[in-house]
Amino acid sequence: MADKKQSSNDKFIPKIVVFACNWCSYAGADSAGINRIQYSPYFRIIRVMCSGRVHPNFVLKAFLDGADGVIVSGCHFGDCHYIFGNYRAVDNFEKTKALIHTLGLEEERIRLEWISAAEGVRFGQVINEFVDQIKKLGRSPIAEN
Amino acid sequence: MNYIDVAIKNSKAYFCLDCGKCTANCPISQYNEEFSPRKIINQAVLYNQNQVINNELIWSCLTCQMCSERCPSDVSFSQFIIDVRKEALNKGKLPQCSHGGVIQTVMKMMANPNLKQKRTEWIPKKLKTSKKGDVLYFVGCLPYYDNIFSKDIDVEPLEIGKSTIEILNYLGIEPVILEDERCCGADLLTIGDKENFEKLAKINISLIKESGASTIVTACAECYNILKNIYPSLSKEFKVKVWHISQFINEKLDSFKFKSPSDKKVTYQDPCRLGRYNGVYDEPRNVLTAIPDVELVEMVKNRNNALCCGTNSWINCDANSKQIQVRRLKQAVNTDGSVLITACPKCEIHFKCAMNDENLDKNSRINIKDLTVFFASSLKSGA
Ligand code: SF4
Numbered sequence: 001m002a003d004k005k006q007s008s009n010d011k012f013i014p015k016i017v018v019f020a021c022n023w024c025s026y027a028g029a030d031s032a033g034i035n036r037i038q039y040s041p042y043f044r045i046i047r048v049m050c051s052g053r054v055h056p057n058f059v060l061k062a063f064l065d066g067a068d069g070v071i072v073s074g075c076h077f078g079d080c081h082y083i084f085g086n087y088r089a090v091d092n093f094e095k096t097k098a099l100i101h102t103l104g105l106e107e108e109r110i111r112l113e114w115i116s117a118a119e120g121v122r123f124g125q126v127i128n129e130f131v132d133q134i135k136k137l138g139r140s141p142i143a144e145n
Numbered sequence: 146m147n148y149i150d151v152a153i154k155n156s157k158a159y160f161c162l163d164c165g166k167c168t169a170n171c172p173i174s175q176y177n178e179e180f181s182p183r184k185i186i187n188q189a190v191l192y193n194q195n196q197v198i199n200n201e202l203i204w205s206c207l208t209c210q211m212c213s214e215r216c217p218s219d220v221s222f223s224q225f226i227i228d229v230r231k232e233a234l235n236k237g238k239l240p241q242c243s244h245g246g247v248i249q250t251v252m253k254m255m256a257n258p259n260l261k262q263k264r265t266e267w268i269p270k271k272l273k274t275s276k277k278g279d280v281l282y283f284v285g286c287l288p289y290y291d292n293i294f295s296k297d298i299d300v301e302p303l304e305i306g307k308s309t310i311e312i313l314n315y316l317g318i319e320p321v322i323l324e325d326e327r328c329c330g331a332d333l334l335t336i337g338d339k340e341n342f343e344k345l346a347k348i349n350i351s352l353i354k355e356s357g358a359s360t361i362v363t364a365c366a367e368c369y370n371i372l373k374n375i376y377p378s379l380s381k382e383f384k385v386k387v388w389h390i391s392q393f394i395n396e397k398l399d400s401f402k403f404k405s406p407s408d409k410k411v412t413y414q415d416p417c418r419l420g421r422y423n424g425v426y427d428e429p430r431n432v433l434t435a436i437p438d439v440e441l442v443e444m445v446k447n448r449n450n451a452l453c454c455g456t457n458s459w460i461n462c463d464a465n466s467k468q469i470q471v472r473r474l475k476q477a478v479n480t481d482g483s484v485l486i487t488a489c490p491k492c493e494i495h496f497k498c499a500m501n502d503e504n505l506d507k508n509s510r511i512n513i514k515d516l517t518v519f520f521a522s523s524l525k526s527g528a
């Protein structure tokens with residue numbers, strides 16, 4: 001993306017990474033597509049088997065490699081394909097949040113979401129909201145280099 | 146010059162007599178028979194020289210320098226391994242990063258000059274610090290270790306920071322603490338990431354210069370080694386005096402008033418960066434025994450023979466590491482002491498992580514405290 005030249009805020013195109021679990025959220029994104037929901041395209045989705053697999057390093061590595069925001073998304077509580085995976089995701093996310101804070105990045109740059117396979121509309125909403133939020137925050141200081 | 150020639154020259158590997166003392170004393174070799182520093186050196190000097198970087202075992206070395214301690218030819222195997230790792234990393238080989246690689250990522254993020262960290266929020270109001278001054282306390286990665294470890298294992302890395310400031314305040318010193326201090330870079334250097342190490346060092350050197358400090362105190366053995374021995378070679382202007390907290394306390398022992406300590410019989414773990422790397426053996430012991438009623442009982446392996454805490458640079462922590470840690474914990478328990486004192490936050494984390502195993506038997510469990518925490522808790526307040 002030719003984003004370097006577009007750093008002024010109105011033209012700023014954020015880079016967002018979404019870690020979506022195979023069983024709910026990724027299917028939720030699919031469902032958004034099938035239902036032809038119109039939503040912001042500024043995200044890259046990475047499918048993981050379970051949101052509990054998203055170690056803090058996944059998120060930090062995304063920032064190190066130039067992301068402006070990261071979403072981790074899994075099944076609603078009680079719906080996890082592996083029963084307790086999303087509880088683990090909460091633990092991991094707490095750690096990630098603490099690290100992001102110490103590193104001096106805004107905590108609004110990361111978000112934990114539960115999106116089921118049926119919630120295509122909500123997937124689009126979450127992405128739109130998050131893109132707006134990241135646009136307000138601007139380029140991540142680590143991505144600037 | 147070819148990388149292997151550089152590595153051989155820097156480590157003086159060409160002096161190797163092939164005697165095997167290194168392998169006989171290496172803690173990793175005792176548990177992993179594949180791993181032999183003698184063999185690695187031998188192959189590099191004599192045979193398929195460029196194959197060394199393909200050898201997965203280069204990441205297993207702890208850089209603990211036990212081998213160099215015994216080597217009759219003064220070969221520095223850990224220097225050799227660091228040079229080889231540099232090339233291996235360039236060629237895209239990677240170590241097995243423990244903790245999902247998060248510590249390495251955090252260090253690399255800190256290498257970015259744009260970062261504005263919030264790394265001083267843990268300092269309680271009652272402790273006094275300053276923005277500029279003569280004495281600087283280099284905190285190191287304690288805030289990050291707190292983020293990463295304090296929920297999973299029984300450690301409180303920030304207590305080390307608080308205790309260190311408390312001790313300095315006790316001496317009437319209000320240390321400078323850098324708002325945006327970076328990791329010293331030791332662990333990146335050890336895995337061969339010279340580029341990011343130098344970026345970190347450059348930022349730190351200029352921040353330290355700005356602070357006007359002429360003395361640095363640190364409570365981390367690794368930061369001590371890097372700030373004292375490597376930073377001056379990167380910048381001629383870096384002329385600050387670097388102290389490990391144990392040395393600093395030792396100089397001023399008369400100024401402290403003590404109360405009776407909570408633990409009376411203690412044993413002490415020599416961190417390799419403090420002991421074998423820098424010969425700091427006596428100061429931590431003096432500091433401990435200066436506290437009234439404290440009896441220091443040595444483990445069977447102590448001072449330059451001390452066993453390493455089992456892991457280096459947050460890589461390749463495996464069954465061998467665990468075996469080394471448990472062996473060391475047993476040695477500590479055998480002293481009949483009630484507490485094992487460490488002088489490096491990493492030793493404490495590694496040992497406590499090994500003890501996190503619920504199947505570990507009673508003979509391998511001991512209370513572990515950092516030197517600064519133990520010392521600060523033995524001080525009589527208001528003196
Ligand atoms: S530095 Fe330590 S771990 Fe590495 S080869 Fe020497 S004795 Fe073994």
Ligand code: SF4
Nearest residue numbers: 161162164165167216
């Ligand atoms: S101890 Fe020194 S001389 Fe002996 S084999 Fe090892 S590196 Fe060579």
